[in-house]
Amino acid sequence: MDLEQKIGEVVETSNSEFLVQCYELDGAPALGSMVKTRGKGGEIYGIVYISATHSVEPGRRITVRGKSHSSESDVFKANPQLAKLLCSDFKVLVVGHSVAKGVYQYLPPSPSSIYAFVYACTPEEVKVFTQSLDFLNLMIESRLTISPDEVIAAFLRYASRTHPEPEEFLVKAGKELAWTLSNDIRRLDSILKRLRQ
Amino acid sequence: MTDNEKQDIKLGTVISGSLTQGVQVKLDAAKSVEDIAVGRYVAITGQKKRFFGMITDVSLEAVDPRAMVMPPDISDPFIAKVVLGTTTYGKISVLPMLTISGGVLGETEGPQPAKTVPPHFAGVELASQRDVELVFGKEDAKRFYVGTPLDMETRVCINMEELVKRSNGVFGKSGTGKTFLTRLLLIGMMQKSRSVSLIFDMHNEYGWEGTSEKDRKVKGLKQLFPGKVAVFSLDESYDKRRKVKSDFVVKVGYDEIEPEDIQLLKTVLNLTDLAVQAVYELAKTFGDDRWMQETLNLFDANDKKFAAEHNIAEGTWRNLQRGLRIMERFKFMVPHVQDNAVRKILDYIGSGKSVVLQFGGYDDIAAYVLVANLLTRRIYNLYREKVDIATSADTKTPDQLVITIEEAHRFLNPEISSQTIFGKIAREMRKYNVTMLVIDQRPSGIDEEVMSQLGTKIICLLDNEKDVDAVLTGVAGKNELKSVLSKLESKQQALIFGHALPMPVVVKIREYGSAESYKELGPLGPAGGSDSGGRKTDSLDDLWG
Numbered sequence: 001m002d003l004e005q006k007i008g009e010v011v012e013t014s015n016s017e018f019l020v021q022c023y024e025l026d027g028a029p030a031l032g033s034m035v036k037t038r039g040k041g042g043e044i045y046g047i048v049y050i051s052a053t054h055s056v057e058p059g060r061r062i063t064v065r066g067k068s069h070s071s072e073s074d075v076f077k078a079n080p081q082l083a084k085l086l087c088s089d090f091k092v093l094v095v096g097h098s099v100a101k102g103v104y105q106y107l108p109p110s111p112s113s114i115y116a117f118v119y120a121c122t123p124e125e126v127k128v129f130t131q132s133l134d135f136l137n138l139m140i141e142s143r144l145t146i147s148p149d150e151v152i153a154a155f156l157r158y159a160s161r162t163h164p165e166p167e168e169f170l171v172k173a174g175k176e177l178a179w180t181l182s183n184d185i186r187r188l189d190s191i192l193k194r195l196r197q
Numbered sequence: 198m199t200d201n202e203k204q205d206i207k208l209g210t211v212i213s214g215s216l217t218q219g220v221q222v223k224l225d226a227a228k229s230v231e232d233i234a235v236g237r238y239v240a241i242t243g244q245k246k247r248f249f250g251m252i253t254d255v256s257l258e259a260v261d262p263r264a265m266v267m268p269p270d271i272s273d274p275f276i277a278k279v280v281l282g283t284t285t286y287g288k289i290s291v292l293p294m295l296t297i298s299g300g301v302l303g304e305t306e307g308p309q310p311a312k313t314v315p316p317h318f319a320g321v322e323l324a325s326q327r328d329v330e331l332v333f334g335k336e337d338a339k340r341f342y343v344g345t346p347l348d349m350e351t352r353v354c355i356n357m358e359e360l361v362k363r364s365n366g367v368f369g370k371s372g373t374g375k376t377f378l379t380r381l382l383l384i385g386m387m388q389k390s391r392s393v394s395l396i397f398d399m400h401n402e403y404g405w406e407g408t409s410e411k412d413r414k415v416k417g418l419k420q421l422f423p424g425k426v427a428v429f430s431l432d433e434s435y436d437k438r439r440k441v442k443s444d445f446v447v448k449v450g451y452d453e454i455e456p457e458d459i460q461l462l463k464t465v466l467n468l469t470d471l472a473v474q475a476v477y478e479l480a481k482t483f484g485d486d487r488w489m490q491e492t493l494n495l496f497d498a499n500d501k502k503f504a505a506e507h508n509i510a511e512g513t514w515r516n517l518q519r520g521l522r523i524m525e526r527f528k529f530m531v532p533h534v535q536d537n538a539v540r541k542i543l544d545y546i547g548s549g550k551s552v553v554l555q556f557g558g559y560d561d562i563a564a565y566v567l568v569a570n571l572l573t574r575r576i577y578n579l580y581r582e583k584v585d586i587a588t589s590a591d592t593k594t595p596d597q598l599v600i601t602i603e604e605a606h607r608f609l610n611p612e613i614s615s616q617t618i619f620g621k622i623a624r625e626m627r628k629y630n631v632t633m634l635v636i637d638q639r640p641s642g643i644d645e646e647v648m649s650q651l652g653t654k655i656i657c658l659l660d661n662e663k664d665v666d667a668v669l670t671g672v673a674g675k676n677e678l679k680s681v682l683s684k685l686e687s688k689q690q691a692l693i694f695g696h697a698l699p700m701p702v703v704v705k706i707r708e709y710g711s712a713e714s715y716k717e718l719g720p721l722g723p724a725g726g727s728d729s730g731g732r733k734t735d736s737l738d739d740l741w742g
């Protein structure tokens with residue numbers, strides 16, 4: 001299955017998040033998707049919170065090339081070297097890990113290995129992982145370069161599609177958020193509004 | 198029980214509380230406050246005991262008060278679903294009343310009054326049919342089914358043997374079903390207890406037939422218990438109009454009226470204190486049995502010599518004359534009666550038959566007070582004598598006698614309750630096997646001391662603050678019951694509490710008036726009862742074809 005194919009490798013790692021470089025240009029999964037990689041004791045699960053495409057060499061700026069082409073794909077056809085000069089990567093927020101005994105929704109004892117392969121999780125894996133919603137607290141408390149609320153909403157929308165009753169799952173998740181954010185009604189309201197499919 | 202059913206009756210969890218104020222229960226998100234009703238029963242499962250209580254209040258709460266100021270956008274059904282039970286939630290107050298210990302102890306000792314509260318986060322659920330049965334007992338030879346708890350099908354039963362041992366009260370505003378309820382209670386007493394009743398039936402509702410709220414005729418006691426009830430009447434012409442034959446027509450002789458009777462009638466006849474005093478003077482002069490006839494003769498002859506001799510002012514004399522003339526006009530009053538009504542009533546009661554005294558056209562309160570007081574006083578004396586004789590001879594005492602009076606505040610108001618026989622019965626006659634069933638719409642008018650002696654109170658809707666206070670004086674959880682009482686429906690619902698029941702209960706009164714209902718309301722109930730079962734079924738079949 002496509003989803004089970006590896007999509008990249010870990011190129012920067014820590015306990016709480018890791019950076020993945022994609023094999024394919026623009027090959028990063030959607031915001032809020034769930035991916036997994038290998039850690040020392042088992043698998044580490046994370047949620048894609050930001051993705052980018054840029055030059056492989058930090059000093060080399062990308063310049064425009066399409067003025068004489070009629071479509072964007074023609075640009076790549078005319079400049080086949082571009083695929084080697086550019087790369088896509090994405091950052092993943094770690095939300096849990098699994099060992100032989102089961103899945104835990106807290107940070108793994110050690111970060112993922114560098115160069116570890118990264119896979120998109122299957123819908124079944126997402127469904128199993130989201131049976132419990134304890135990881136939401138981890139996401140609410142995280143400090144990311146983008147608003148964590150966007151990531152939470154994107155992930156819950158994505159995860160709800162793996163459940164037989166998406167609406168029921170969203171209400172359950174919403175209630176979990178409401179407990180955690182009981183002292184911040186405005187923030188809760190803004191996340192809940194983003195949960196609409 | 199399946200998990201789904203369990204989920205369905207689960208209400209929430211205990212979050213705080215005290216024994217006196219009741220416990221607070223946070224409703225589960227799945228339960229809407231709109232589905233909750235005060236007065237419903239809940240069961241709380243503690244670690245060692247199971248608690249029973251009644252919902253006494255429902256409130257809305259928010260985790261963060263800011264949610265009230267900036268409410269979430271609940272126009273979105275999704276957001277509304279999420280915030281319900283989390284940011285905002287419903288809370289109910291439950292008054293724990295009984296506990297049942299787990300294991301063998303619970304089986305043997307049954308429900309006990311709650312002396313503690315359930316622990317934090319104990320699960321709360323709506324009481325099941327079995328719980329209610331456990332608390333109130335099943336319908337049997339002593340227990341009479343009066344109705345069902347709110348939103349339940351279980352039968353709430355009252356132990357009739359216990360009920361008749363003490364005086365009881367039926368209270369409620371006019372039109373809330375007091376008569377209906379009293380009729381049922383009287384049937385229950387006849388069916389399930391060894392008691393006889395004497396009913397002063399002011400509005401002719403209990404004897405042969407009564408009327409329901411829909412102006413439909415319903416059977417009276419005589420139709421249901423032909424062999425156990427005698428109908429006495431004060432008004433022959435009324436019987437003729439209704440084409441019903443009474444067992445006995447009651448007449449009252451002038452010679453039976455004593456000064457105490459006049460004292461009691463002071464308010465209803467609008468007599469002054471001096472006029473009542475004059476009656477005592479007259480009785481002293483002419484004798485207790487002659488004074489009324491003699492006084493009427495004086496009035497007829499316009500003889501004022503007596504008044505002058507005894508220093509009775511003319512105004513007082515005229516006041517007394519007007520009062521006695523009112524009494525004289527009652528057709529049941531005659532100078533002398535051969536066949537004494539008191540003796541006749543006692544004969545019937547002695548043979549185990551209940552007596553309904555219908556007032557016919559005399560719906561005048563003066564006639565009611567006069568006759569009820571007069572008869573009861575004499576019956577009291579004779580009954581007491583009988584009990585004393587039986588006690589000293591160590592033989593079986595007479596059956597429990599229950600005297601039913603309407604408009605009870607006329608007999609039992611603080612001014613006269615100490616003088617009337619009814620006040621005495623309410624206070625001390627229990628020892629002599631005589632109790633009362635008082636029916637009134639103004640309980641605040643009844644002497645507090647009498648109210649405090651009532652064993653079981655059955656209360657239909659009351660909304661006057663004073664009346665509510667009067668019926669709930671001295672009851673544990675008074676404030677909580679108050680909110681239950683004020684929310685009763687105006688018909689067919691009653692709050693019952695006291696001696697004959699293990700805990701207060703709001704019931705929807707059982708149906709009465711259909712052919713179906715009569716089947717269970719004869720001499721032989723479904724759970725057994727008295728002797729004449731076969732015959733009674735036949736007679737019902739005859740009646741209903």
